[in-house]
Amino acid sequence: MKKLSSRTRVLTGAVAVAALGAGTFGAMSASASAPAAAPAAAVKADTANRNLQESTHLTLAAATKAAQAALDAAKKENQRVSVAVVDRNGNTLVTLRGDGAGPQSPESAVKKAYTAVSWNAPTSELTKRLEQAPNLKDIPGTLFLAGGTPVQAKGAPVAGIGVAGAPSGDLDEKFAAAGTAALGR
Numbered sequence: 001m002k003k004l005s006s007r008t009r010v011l012t013g014a015v016a017v018a019a020l021g022a023g024t025f026g027a028m029s030a031s032a033s034a035p036a037a038a039p040a041a042a043v044k045a046d047t048a049n050r051n052l053q054e055s056t057h058l059t060l061a062a063a064t065k066a067a068q069a070a071l072d073a074a075k076k077e078n079q080r081v082s083v084a085v086v087d088r089n090g091n092t093l094v095t096l097r098g099d100g101a102g103p104q105s106p107e108s109a110v111k112k113a114y115t116a117v118s119w120n121a122p123t124s125e126l127t128k129r130l131e132q133a134p135n136l137k138d139i140p141g142t143l144f145l146a147g148g149t150p151v152q153a154k155g156a157p158v159a160g161i162g163v164a165g166a167p168s169g170d171l172d173e174k175f176a177a178a179g180t181a182a183l184g185r
Contacts, residue, residue: 055088058151058159062183063093066151070163070179071096074171081165081175084109085151086117088158090141101165108164112148112172114141117160123148124173147172149180 058066063085074081075098082097082105092113097106115123124146130136137144143162146169151159161179163172 056153056156056158057087058085058093058183060093063087063159066159066161066179066183067094067096069182070161070175071098073178074098074163074166074175077171079166079171079175081163081172082106082109083175083179084113084162085179086110086113086160086162088117090114090117090160093159098165105165108143108145109147109162111141111143112145112162112164112176113160114148114162115143115160116148116150116162116176117157118142120150120152120157122146122150122173122177123162124169145169145172147176149173149176151180151183 067083067085070083071081080098080100080102082095082101084092084106085094086092092110095106095110112123115126119126123144127144127146130144136142147164148160148162150157151161161176163176166172166175
């Protein structure tokens with residue numbers, strides 16, 4: 001093989017670098033000028049779109065207000081309870097464990113709130129349904145004892161308030177109702 005002069009080697013290298021650079025620049029220019037992929041079609045959120053449903057949710061501030069009102073009502077009667085507020089889907093928004101409340105009361109309060117919102121009825125009424133359908137008590141996450149009340153907007157449940165720890169379910173439900181009533185003020 002013939003030896004190339006220094007000058008030829010430099011020129012050959014420069015041409016190779018220029019060609020490589022031009023190819024890279026061209027590829028980058030081509031990809032930069034190519035139109036971006038069109039975004040997925042946006043769904044218009046209006047009442048004419050039958051694929052969407054509007055729902056109402058209780059705010060965290062309102063849930064906290066209701067829970068505190070229920071806890072305050074129990075405190076006035078020297079009852080040591082826990083209070084829970086769940087949203088329409090049964091997700092816990094707020095749990096307050098009052099001073100001296102039993103260790104089982106927070107979980108029981110959540111289950112009562114979940115049960116009330118699930119059936120859109122006070123849990124004291126739901127316990128009566130167990131006579132006709134005893135299997136209801138076997139549904140996970142539910143507790144068919146008095147002490148839970150639903151929170152409604154336009155007749156539909158948007159949250160549930162559960163209270164547990166008082167000596168009777170009637171008292172628990174009375175305090176839960178005080179929480180629901182606080183939302184109307």
